[in-house]
Structures are given as C-alpha cells and as structure tokens.
Amino acid sequence: MNDSRVQASTQKLLELLEELAAFSTPGPGVTRLLYTEEWSRAQIFLQEKMAGLGLEVSIDKVGNVYGRLSGCNPQQKVILTGSHIDTVVNGGKYDGAYGIAAAMIALQDLQRNFGQPQRTLEVVSFCEEEGSRFPLAYWGSGHVTERYDGSEAETCMDAEGVTLKAAMAQSSFLQDITEEKASKRTGVRNDIGAFVELHIEQGIILEKTDTQIGVVQGIVGQSRYVVKVSGIANHAGTTPMLMRQDALASAVEMLYVLESSAKTAGEPLVATSGKLEVYPNTPNVIPGEVLFTLDIRHSEEDELERFCEKLLAECNEIAVKRGVILEVTSVLHTVPAPMDTKLSAMLENICRQEGKTYRMMVSGAGHDAQLFAPRCPTAMIFVPSRAGISHSPEEYTSPEQLVAGLEVLTAMLYELAY
Amino acid sequence: MNDSRVQASTQKLLELLEELAAFSTPGPGVTRLLYTEEWSRAQIFLQEKMAGLGLEVSIDKVGNVYGRLSGCNPQQKVILTGSHIDTVVNGGKYDGAYGIAAAMIALQDLQRNFGQPQRTLEVVSFCEEEGSRFPLAYWGSGHVTERYDGSEAETCMDAEGVTLKAAMAQSSFLQDITEEKASKRTGVRNDIGAFVELHIEQGIILEKTDTQIGVVQGIVGQSRYVVKVSGIANHAGTTPMLMRQDALASAVEMLYVLESSAKTAGEPLVATSGKLEVYPNTPNVIPGEVLFTLDIRHSEEDELERFCEKLLAECNEIAVKRGVILEVTSVLHTVPAPMDTKLSAMLENICRQEGKTYRMMVSGAGHDAQLFAPRCPTAMIFVPSRAGISHSPEEYTSPEQLVAGLEVLTAMLYELAY
Numbered sequence: 001m002n003d004s005r006v007q008a009s010t011q012k013l014l015e016l017l018e019e020l021a022a023f024s025t026p027g028p029g030v031t032r033l034l035y036t037e038e039w040s041r042a043q044i045f046l047q048e049k050m051a052g053l054g055l056e057v058s059i060d061k062v063g064n065v066y067g068r069l070s071g072c073n074p075q076q077k078v079i080l081t082g083s084h085i086d087t088v089v090n091g092g093k094y095d096g097a098y099g100i101a102a103a104m105i106a107l108q109d110l111q112r113n114f115g116q117p118q119r120t121l122e123v124v125s126f127c128e129e130e131g132s133r134f135p136l137a138y139w140g141s142g143h144v145t146e147r148y149d150g151s152e153a154e155t156c157m158d159a160e161g162v163t164l165k166a167a168m169a170q171s172s173f174l175q176d177i178t179e180e181k182a183s184k185r186t187g188v189r190n191d192i193g194a195f196v197e198l199h200i201e202q203g204i205i206l207e208k209t210d211t212q213i214g215v216v217q218g219i220v221g222q223s224r225y226v227v228k229v230s231g232i233a234n235h236a237g238t239t240p241m242l243m244r245q246d247a248l249a250s251a252v253e254m255l256y257v258l259e260s261s262a263k264t265a266g267e268p269l270v271a272t273s274g275k276l277e278v279y280p281n282t283p284n285v286i287p288g289e290v291l292f293t294l295d296i297r298h299s300e301e302d303e304l305e306r307f308c309e310k311l312l313a314e315c316n317e318i319a320v321k322r323g324v325i326l327e328v329t330s331v332l333h334t335v336p337a338p339m340d341t342k343l344s345a346m347l348e349n350i351c352r353q354e355g356k357t358y359r360m361m362v363s364g365a366g367h368d369a370q371l372f373a374p375r376c377p378t379a380m381i382f383v384p385s386r387a388g389i390s391h392s393p394e395e396y397t398s399p400e401q402l403v404a405g406l407e408v409l410t411a412m413l414y415e416l417a418y
Numbered sequence: 419m420n421d422s423r424v425q426a427s428t429q430k431l432l433e434l435l436e437e438l439a440a441f442s443t444p445g446p447g448v449t450r451l452l453y454t455e456e457w458s459r460a461q462i463f464l465q466e467k468m469a470g471l472g473l474e475v476s477i478d479k480v481g482n483v484y485g486r487l488s489g490c491n492p493q494q495k496v497i498l499t500g501s502h503i504d505t506v507v508n509g510g511k512y513d514g515a516y517g518i519a520a521a522m523i524a525l526q527d528l529q530r531n532f533g534q535p536q537r538t539l540e541v542v543s544f545c546e547e548e549g550s551r552f553p554l555a556y557w558g559s560g561h562v563t564e565r566y567d568g569s570e571a572e573t574c575m576d577a578e579g580v581t582l583k584a585a586m587a588q589s590s591f592l593q594d595i596t597e598e599k600a601s602k603r604t605g606v607r608n609d610i611g612a613f614v615e616l617h618i619e620q621g622i623i624l625e626k627t628d629t630q631i632g633v634v635q636g637i638v639g640q641s642r643y644v645v646k647v648s649g650i651a652n653h654a655g656t657t658p659m660l661m662r663q664d665a666l667a668s669a670v671e672m673l674y675v676l677e678s679s680a681k682t683a684g685e686p687l688v689a690t691s692g693k694l695e696v697y698p699n700t701p702n703v704i705p706g707e708v709l710f711t712l713d714i715r716h717s718e719e720d721e722l723e724r725f726c727e728k729l730l731a732e733c734n735e736i737a738v739k740r741g742v743i744l745e746v747t748s749v750l751h752t753v754p755a756p757m758d759t760k761l762s763a764m765l766e767n768i769c770r771q772e773g774k775t776y777r778m779m780v781s782g783a784g785h786d787a788q789l790f791a792p793r794c795p796t797a798m799i800f801v802p803s804r805a806g807i808s809h810s811p812e813e814y815t816s817p818e819q820l821v822a823g824l825e826v827l828t829a830m831l832y833e834l835a836y
Contacts, residue, residue, distance in 0.1 A: 203656025220655060224701060235808055236690035236713045237638060237782035238621025241681050248691060252673045259667045263659050272654035273666055274701045276694065283642060283692045283711040285809065293701040295654045364655035390653055391703065 009105055010403045016101040017402075019045065020085075021093040029090040029393030030097075033133035035063070035164075040173035042085050046100065046125050053108050055123070060187055062143045062150075063127040063174055069107050071120040071417060077193025077376075078120045079416045081106070081409065084129035084140055084368055091130075092395020098383075098402065099198045100125045106410040110418070117417035119193065129368055133158045133167075137332075141368035144189045145375055194343065194416055195372035198381045198409045200397050202365045204388025212404045213358040214382030215347045219370040220268065220297040220362060221304045221336035227254070227315065230325040233280060233288025248278055248287035250324045254315045258294065261314075265307055268362050271296045299336045299362045337370035343379035343412075350411045356404055365390075381408055427523055428821045434519040435820075437463065438503075439511040447508040447811030448515075451551035453481070453582075458591035460503055464518065464543050471526050473541070478605055480561045480568075481545040481592055487525050489538040489835060495611025495794075496538045497834045499524070499827065502547035502558055502786055509548075510813020516801075516820065517616045518543045524828040528836070535835035537611065547786055551576045551585075555750075559786035562607045563793055612761065612834055613790035616799045616827045618815050620783045622806025630822045631776035632800030633765045637788040638686065638715040638780060639754035641726045645672070645733065648743040651698060651706025666696055666705035668742045672733045676712065679732075683725055686780050689714045717754045717780045755788035761797035761830075768829045774822055783808075799826050 023042035024030040032038050043065050050057050050067030058066045065085075068078075083099025103123040110117065126140030134156050142148040153164040168174050201207075206214050231247035255273050262271035276292040296311070298304035312328055319326035344360070351358035363380065372378040383405035386396040441460035442448040450456045461483050468475050468485030476484045483503075486496075501517025521541040528535065544558030552574050560566040571582040586592050619625075624632050649665035673691050680689035694710040714729070716722035730746055737744035762778070769776035781798065790796040801823035804814040 201656065202653050204661065205656075222655070233810075234806060235620050235783060236692055237640070237688060237715050237784070238619065238623075238808075239688065239782070239806060240685055241677075241688055243622065246677075246690075248694060249673070249677045252670050252677070255667070255670045256674045259659075259664075259670070267658055270655060270657070270659055272664075272702070272704055274654055274696075274703045274705060275699045276666060276696050277699075278692075278694050281693045281695075284690070284713050285692045286690055287692060295702050297655050364657070365653060366655070388652060388657065390656075 006403060009109060009406060010399050013101055013105050013402055013406060014399055016104065017093055017097060020097045020101065027090055030087045030093055031089050031091065032085065032087045033089070034086050034128040034139065035167040035171040035174070036133070037172065039086060040171050043125060043127070043173050046085070050104065050123065053104060054111065055107065060143070062139060062168070063171065064140050064144065065125040067104065067107070067123045069111055069117060069121045071117045073118055074120060076119045078122050078191050079194050079196070079413060080122050080124055080192050081196045081198070081413060082124035082126065083197055083199055084126040086128045086130050086132065088130050088132045088391045090393060091391050092393060094200045094395055094397050095202065095390050096129060098200055098397070102198050102402070102406045102409055105406060106413055109410055110414060114414065114418055119417040121413060121417045126368055134164050136164070137366065138368060138371055141371040143187070145371040146188050147371055192372065192376050194376055195369060195378045196343070196381070196409065196412055196416070197367060197369040198383070198405050199367060200385045200390060200395070201382040202385050202388070202390035204385070205361060206359070206382060206384035207386065207388065209359060210357070211359045212356045212383070212401065213351050213408055214361045215344050215351065215358055216339050216363050216380035216382060217344060217360050218299045218336055218338040218362055219367055219373070219380070220299045220364050221301055222332060222334045222366060223296045223304060223308050223330070224332035225294040226329045226331055227292050227294060228327040229254070229290045229319065230327070231288055231322070234286045236284040236286055239286060244286055245323045246286050247290040247324055250318060250322045251276070251290040251292055253318050255292065257314050257318070258311060261307070261311060268364070269296070269298045269303065269307060270364060271307070297364055301335050304336070334366060334370065337373035339369070339373060339379055340377035343377050346415055347379055347381060347408065347412060350408055350415070354407055354411060356408060379412070381405055381412070424821060427527060427824060428817050431519055431523050431820060431824060432817055434522065435511055435515060438515045438519065445508055448505045448511055449507050449509065450503065450505045451507070452504050452546040452557065453551070453585040453589040453592070455590065457504060458589050461543060461545070461591045464503070468522065468541065471522060472529065473525065478561070480557060480586070481589065482558050482562065483543040485522065485525070485541045487529055487535060487539045489535045491536055492538060494537045496540050496609050497612050497614070497831060498540045498542055498610050499614045499616070499831060500542035500544065501615055501617055502544040504546045504548050504550065506548050506550045506809045508811060509809050510811060512618045512813055512815055513620065513808050514547060516618055516815070520616050520820070520824045520827055523824060524831055527828055528832060532832065532836055537835040539831060539835045544786055552582050554582070555784065556786060556789055559789040561605070563789040564606050565789055610790065610794050612795045612797070613787060614761070614797045614799070614827065614830055614834070615785060615787040616823050617785060618803045618808060618813070619800040620803050620806070620808035622803070623779060624777070624800060624802035625804065625806065627777060628775070629777050630774045630801070630819065631769050631826055632779045633762050633769065633776055634757050634781045634798035634800060635762060635778050636717045636754055636756040636780055637785055637791070637798070638717045638782050639719055639722050640750060640752045640784060641714045641722060641748065642750035643712040644747045644749055645710050645712060646745040647708045647737065648745070649706055652704045654702045654704055657704060662704055663741050664704050665708040665742060668736060668740045669694070669708040669710055671736050673710065675732050675736070676729060679725070679729055686782070687714070687716045687721065687725060688782060689725070715782055719753050722754070752784060752788065755791035757787070757791060757797055758795035761795050764833055765797055765799060765826065765830060768826055768833070772825055772829060774826060797830070799823055799830070
C-alpha cells in the first residue's frame, strides 16, 4: 500500500479500537463480559459499522455477528476472518478486538481497491472466547464448529448463579434479533473454506526477538485440573511435625514436583499453578484442605498426556506417603491444533514480499482458530505484545505493529479471495 | 475427695461449663470475642457467680474479673489461679473456660472443707488471650504483667476497623463499672506470689499415651512472620518456564525448605505455614504475588533463633536465585517460658499422692501462664484433649478427665495456701 493509504488505514484501525474500548464496565482497562449491557452495545455497534461498510450483516442465535462481502462465485466456500469481542475482567484494548477491527478495515480496503472478490469474504465478531463470565470458553466459535450444541446454556452458571440461557434471554442485543433479522446462517457453519485470525501474541517472544509478525504453526493443547488435598487441620503448636497430615505441606511438595518436572521436560511445555486456596487459612492452624489448579500445555498431544499422567501419579504417591486424600478433577482438555501448512507457507511468502520480519512459532494461548483447525484450513497471524503483557490494562501494541499485522492479513485475504 | 463430693464437684463443673458455653454468638461451637455482647454477659455472669460463692469480686480497667478469698495473712502474696474467658471463632467449650470454672469450684470446695486459707487465693477470668478479634494476644494477662501499657488500644483495630479503645467504650460490661465498683487493684499486679493455670492440652500427647495429667515444664517460644513474595504475573500459556518470575513457585520452594528443615531439626521444634494467599489467583495466570505466614516454636530460645535465622537466609537465597522480591515482617516473638521447677515438682508429688497418671511435657501452645512465668513462680496443669482437637466445636474432654484436673488443681492450691 502507498503511504497515504497506510496512514488512512492506521487512522481507521486506531479509531475503531478506541471506539470498541469504550464499551466497558467502569474500572481499569476493558471489561466486556458475555451478554452484559456493554457487550450488547459493542455487538450492536459492530453490526451497524459493518452495515455502513456495505457488508451484509447477520447474527446467529448465540450472538456471533457476521459481515459478508459476497464473491462472484457463491458456490465456493467462504473465507472467514475475525476474532472475539469479549474480554477478561480488566483486560486490554487489543485481545480479540484487534482481530475484528483489522478484518473490517481489510475488507473495506480490499473492496475499495479491488472490487468484488471471487470468493465470498466474511468478517466475524465471535461473542465469547475467554471463559471469564461463564466457565465455558469458546462459546462463540464453539457454536459455529459444533463444539457446543447449546444444551450447555441450561446448566452453565456465572458467579452470580445466572445461567447462560437466562443471560442470553436478558441480553438487549439478542432480544432485538427478530426472526426476520436473524440470518439463515444461524448456528453451525459448514460453508467455511478457510479461517484466518489476526491476534496479539500475548507473549514476549516477538518483542524479545524484535520481530514484526508471528506465523503460528500450531496452538498448544491444554489440560487443566483442580486438585483437592484433604489432610487434618490441627494446632500449629501442639502437633509434632511427624504427627501431621498437613494439606498445604502436601500441596507444596506436589507443586515443587510440578515445576521441576516442567523445567526438565523443556520447551514448549509449560505448567502452572495459578490458583491456590487454603482452609481454614489461619496462621496458627495446620491447613486441613488445599485446592489448587494445574494448567499444562504442549503442542504435541502425546507429550502433553505423558507429562500429565506422570505428574498425577507422583502427586498420588505424595498423598499416600503423607496420609492425605487427593481428588483430581479434569476441568479442561483441548488437543493441540496444528495450523494449515499451506496457509502458513502463504503467510511466510507474504511477509517476505511485504518486507516484514517474521518467525514461525507455537501459540501457548488458546484461540478461536483452534476450533476451526480440525474443520477447515486455518491460519493465525501474531503481532507483538509489549513486555508480553495481556489480560491487563497494560496490554499494548504500537500503531506500526498493528498496521503491519493488518497489511499481512489484507494481503492474505487478497490471495485467498481474489 | 470422697465419692459423693467428687460427684457434686463434677456436677457443678459441668454445669458451669455449659452455662459459660451459652454465652456465644450464633453458629457452630462457642464464639465469644473480646468486648462483644456475649463476652460482656459472660463476665457479668462470672462476677455474679463469684459473689454468690462468697468471693470478693473486682474488675480491672480492661475487664479482667477477679474473685478473692482472703487469707489469714494478708501480708503474704496472693496465690492466683484461672484462665481466659474469650474464645476463637467457632471454638470449643473448654479452652480457657475450663481453667476459670475449675478454679471457682476449687476455691468453693477449699473454703467449704478447710475454711479460711493462710494465704489469699484468687480466681481470675482474663478478658482476652486468643487474639481472635484484635491482632493482639494476651490482652488480659498482658495488662496485669506489664506486657501492655494500654496505649495499644488507641491504634489496634479489629477486622471492621473498630479500635480496641472504641470496643472497650462500647462494651456493656465495662460501661457498668462505676468508680465505686472498680477495685483498688486495677491494672498491674505486683502482689502475686504464684500463678497456677489449668487448661486442656490442645494436643494429642496425653490421649496417645493414655495419661490423665500433663505437668508443664515450659511453654515454647514463638516466632511468627508474614512473608511477601513479589514476582511478575504473566500468561500461563505464553511465558516459557525459564522466563518466569513465578511468586507461587518461589513460595513453594521456600515452604518445601521450611518443612524439611523442621523435620531435620526434630522435636520440640514445630514450623507451620497456616495461611497463604495468591494474587491474582486465576488458573491461567502465573501468580505475581504470594503472602504466607510462618509460625515457628521451640522451648529453647537459642534453637528457635538459630532455626529462624537459617530459614530466612535460605528464603532470601531462593528469592535472589529466582529474581523475586522477598519482604519478611516479624509479627510476633515470644521467648520460651520455663515453668517453676519447685511448683512442677509439687504437681508431680500431688499426682503420685492422688493416684493420677501424669507426664512432664512442653506446651506447644501459648498460654496466659507464660506472661506470669518471668514475674512469679508459675505452674500449668494439662488434661487431655480428644484427638488433640481444639479451637473447634469438636473440642472435648470427658467429665472424668476434667475432674482429675480439678482434683490436682485443688490439691495444689491447698498446698500453696493452707
């Protein structure tokens, strides 16, 4: 693109990101949880914005918003691009929103510069990816890709005990959808020929290596567990060390093994305990119960399984040795999702042609793209995150970095649809 | 004592314990926090009960209640016995209350059977020992023994932000004390010739060894710390293991060292981390901050100091190695309190004479007696705690075990005062 066009696109992209960031509950950063009023207003805003760009707008029954630029060959499958509109609590401006905003600018630029595409292009704003309000991530893309059938809405509840179904019924956005307005394309999509997602890295690798673009080769699989260790609460002064069934000391030994095993296993394996609760949590009482989470990720399914099995066996040995009771609940398992090698090679070529520095990399974070990968050729493009920070008001990617990603996305969509 | 007298004493003791247990905020077990309405009613009840036994009642300015049985030789120092009236949240019926109730029955029995003592006997119901409402343990006995001068009441606050001073002003019990009613003996006591405290063990040693009486040789010293580990919160998926400053993994290594060092040190050292908080405490975020407590006890001051110094040095090495920041705050330090050897030998003799099984032991828990030990000959008598449980509604000592303790206390007071 020439300089004035780049400037115009940069301006439009930054404006759109600022406009989206304004749809937030009060507090630091951006908080836009599924089916809240702020979320509804953001989707309504995007719907109107897409319509203003001349895109044919549709909404499916869970609130995913699509904007369609029909191609000359409607019998060919759709090229879909976009990301998610929801955020974590006190999140940033870029996670999710960037992939939607850039996709809209790209479609606008492509239409203006090259007219109608051969293949239909669509931008999507997925309703939910983070799992921040309901303990159910990828509700938007999971609905499109048959991960969920909708029955989850009956039982899944937020922290206030509101079911997903009730939240949908209360959403001003979904209430506004009349039968007429609702698209024929509600629900599952079997007409997607390729999915391309542009996203911030949420890690420090691109910044540390001074690279503009990450071409994602695969998204790690994740296994998450909740581990409960039940010992016996007792007086910290009167119970000799050898007569204790200390739940925290037991958990400590398990977590010590977790970290050292993960370091031994080496990259790309990561293993984290992010949440830990102690009961009764009183300085002079030996803990009777500890609950902690495990989050383990690897890009190879076999390696992930092997690590988890060995770790849990070791935790069990520790529990038996210490006379405490171990209960492990598996709360999430996603298989690694390799991206399409042909699409990734196309991205590499584009980076070379456009003069962008790039590197092939694994995504340690989950993304909507991983739900599409088993169903259609899927690609992901990363741009740097300052200091690797995301899910925080501190999340930041510079305008130049944002536009570099937009340029690669635009070129990729041109290659695929024109 | 003969059988009918023992039966009568048992009955009176159990009744008094039940009456005291009724002064509790609703909920499991007994909750009687300093200067609350339940606490006030319990002290008023005891005051009336002591008066009913013919004891001369006095109250000091913090709400300690005394009942005095004057001796023939008023120039001789007072023999004081009793314990504390406050409880932890959801505590038991025996911790503290037993030592007061048994002391009252003992004085009643002694007076009835032997008339006026040579030396003045006093029973005391200390206002506070547990530190459960205000972060300041031994407020009652500490006031008598000059640990506290009263200035603490200005700044010390409960969880609701009420200062100790305001709580005193609001207490219906302290409001009722007129100048006339308040004793000349308010405040510091320099007229105590010996202090004898009867208490439940709060440990499992007497039960495990099937022993009726514990003769306490000394109370452990305690060092308590709050440790803050500050790392960097980051994405659990996108941050390689070797690029983390994980506050929880750092704390885990420190606590692993704590337990193994304590086991190596051996009895009577005990070391506990009872409270641990993780921030932000989210499954997929590497913890950025962890706060945990340390509670370390030993009956020898040198050993206690050596252990704490070495442990904190090791924690510091771990922090440096991992690039996290360590802040250690000392929140409590009490020196070990040896009991008077002559009084302990008297207790041994009494157990032999009375046909009670007994053992010499260290108290791993803190008690009011430790504040008296540096000031006057002090002794402590333990009775078993079922399963070693205390600070719980499950706290239990059988009537036979309670009466065995009462008999030893009564005999001891006879020896000292008659």
